[in-house]
Amino acid sequence: MKKKQFKTESKKLLDMMINSIYTHKEIFLRELISNASDALDKLYFRSLTDSSVVLSRSDYSINLVADKEAGTLTVIDNGCGMTADELESNLGTIAKSGSFEFKRDNEQGEDVDVIGQFGVGFYSAFMVADKITVRSKVYGEPTAYVWESEGADGYTIAECDKETFGTEITLYIKDDTDEEKYSDFLDEYRIRGLIKKYSDYIRYPIKMAVTKSRKKEESDEYESYVEVETLNSMVPLWKRPASEVTEEEYRAFYTEKFFDYQAPAKVITQRSEGTATFTALMFIPSHAPFNYYTKDYEKGLELYSSGVMIMEKCSDLLPDYFSFVKGLVDSSDLSLNISREMLQHDRQLKVIAKAIEKKIKSELEKMMEADRERYEKLFDAFGIQLKYGLYTDYGMHKDVLKDLLLFKSSSGKKYVSLKEYVDAMKEEQKAIYYAAGESVERIELLPQVESMKSRGFEVLYLTDDVDEFALKMLGSYSEKEFKNVTAEDLSLENDEERAALEDENKKNEDMLTFMKEAIENVSGVRFTTSLTKHPVCLSSEGELSVEMEKVLKKMPGSDGQLPKAQITLEINLSHPIADKLKSLYKSDKDTLAKYSKLLYSQGCLIGGVGVENPAELCELISELMVK
Ligand code: ADP
Secondary structure: OOOEOOOHHHHHHHHHHHOOOHHHHOHHHHHHHHHHHHHHHHHHHHHHHOOOOOOOHHHOOEEEEEEOOOOEEEEEEOOOOOOHHHHHHHHOOOOOOOHHHHHHHOOOOOOOOHHHHHOOHHHHHHHOEEEEEEEEEOOOOOOEEEEEEOOOOOEEEEEEOOOOOEEEEEEEEOOOOOOOOHHHHHOHHHHHHHHHHHHOOOOOOEEEEEEEEEEOOOOOOEEEEEEEEEOOOOOOHHHOOHHHOOHHHHHHHHHHHOOOOOOOOEEEEEEEOOOOOEEEEEEEOOOOOOOOOOOOOOOOEEEEEOOEEEEEEEHHHOOHHHOOOEEEEEEOOOOOOOOHHHHHOOHHHHHHHHHHHHHHHHHHHHHHHHOHHHHHHHHHHHHHHHHHHHHOHHHOOHHHHHHHOOEEEOOOOOOEOHHHHHHOOOOOOOOEEEEEOOOHHHHHOOHHHHHHHHOOOOEEEEOOHHHHHHHHHHOEEOOEEEEEOOEOOOOOOOHHHHHHHHHHHHHOHHHHHHHHHHHOOOOEEEEEOOOOOOOEEEEEEOOOOHHHHHHHHHOOOOOOOOOOOEEEEEEEOOOHHHHHHHHHHHHOHHHHHHHHHHHHHHHHHHOOOOOOOHHHHHHHHHHHHOO
16 A cells, blocks of 8 residues: 655654653653543534434543553544544644644744643654554444554555444554663553543543452452453543642643643632532733734633533633633533524623633732732733723723733832822822833933922833823822823922913013924923923823824824824923023024924933934034034
8 A cells, every 4th residue: 555645744743753752752642532532522512413423421431452462552432533534634744733833933942842841642652652553433434444654654544444433543652672661651550640640630531441459259369350440530620629639730731721831820710609600710821822912812711511611712701801811611501502602692601701800800919919020920921911901992991900000110119000109109299190101211311200200209101002091091090190291281380389480481472482483393382390400301281192192103004194292392491591592582583493493302302202304403403513
């Protein structure tokens, strides 16, 4: 029979398998068992809608046969089976689990332990076997097929005799070498250990004939006998009391199920009885999945109905702002054959989703309190999602999210929460101050930030585009309004100071109007007393800040008519430049016009918005230099 060749990628993977280190090898059994369990699930699903499949749930099982003499280990299931075409497409090409892609993405970077962390499906059997046969028959079909391969040089598919439906995978275990004792994998004790370690929560019985010994009747001698034993406890991890499940078990469950190579930052278990009866097991990843911020990422929790999975990613169970949460929900309230459409309108599901949201929120808050460092790491990965959540749906979710937010600030701490900010506010401080910019360094250069700090007021530093929009949506926190330090009206002065400043602005109205017209781009020019050492700054009036305008400009499709920030050039009244301007207004209006433009450019530069016309600015500077 002509040998067929594996696809290139599968070949590479096979090489990886064959050369893998010993500690990885044992996962092959887990992979085969999981496949068998999936196959049983598939047939079970089919039986729900296909009346020709007559099986009761207790009929399904996985059987292991270890034959030391022949050197073979066989995994048998009575699941869906595979047609010849399916044998070809499923076993002739590499698993679609994405783990191999992952390896390649990381080839230059850190060496991700692919095999150890994910396992790579069926192929992993080649780590311990030098030949594999897969005999399979689909339920109700007349013909069975056998797939056979000795590794990298290809495989064959042929018809074969097989009475029962399902799949039977026989591994011809490699001969022992000096380094590796492959025959261990035929050892009952070893197999039992592997099942406990990796496959204990498989919902179908994994059976094996085991040798036992008993005392002979009316004699002191012992005899051995063979008995079929179920090796796994079958109780899904989430059905066991949380106190009995070890951290290691949760970790293994998570990394395997959700294809993560790092332990989760937090495990959340929830049990509810009453308006909705359900068990949830959720995980907060410790880092953002590589596709998290792309449109490929699909949020959702697995949905089970009394231990049987009914949907792989039920997105209705998670709000977008908690889309990073992984896990599953098992509820006896949901019917097994509920359709996707019906599920969306299911009242019970909505109740569950609400309860889950509440739980995640409270767990995150607890974590923020009890394990700040870990929470901050989490916030680095997912904080932006929380902030978007606050902003979307017209701020509908602000009460859920406001206490989960963290911001950088002038306090010098890595992050502060809004509550921490308000608790630390000075008595005379009226508002929560913030400044926006592309980085902390840039924001710290803002003249207004400097003057706030000199007053002893903490300033939140908003460095993400969404930040200011989110705060605008929030409006206030603990009855304190949010104020951008670059906004015109911060009301920092007392009444007397304010009156004096107004007076000064009034007196110089003509000059300030002249300057405004010379600059063209501003809606006003005025004196200020709130700056310390900087001569000028820009401030904005109304809802839209300079930073927000910048963000809006960057957004796709924004070249049309955008609202513009109303910008005022503020001049430090106590800076010598103020008097200089006044005297120029009397003696040399032409130079005053140039100074005005220069000061405006300074304001732009220090405000982090950049100048529109650098050439004109440079020309002005050199012109004044040679004067
Ligand atoms: P994965 O399980 O990640 O898809 P595998 O390489 O382990 O990758 O398996 C490839 C495919 O072969 C499976 O998706 C499944 O369709 C099929 N398969 C494997 N084992 C069995 C089995 N025991 N019964 C039926 N189909 C199977």
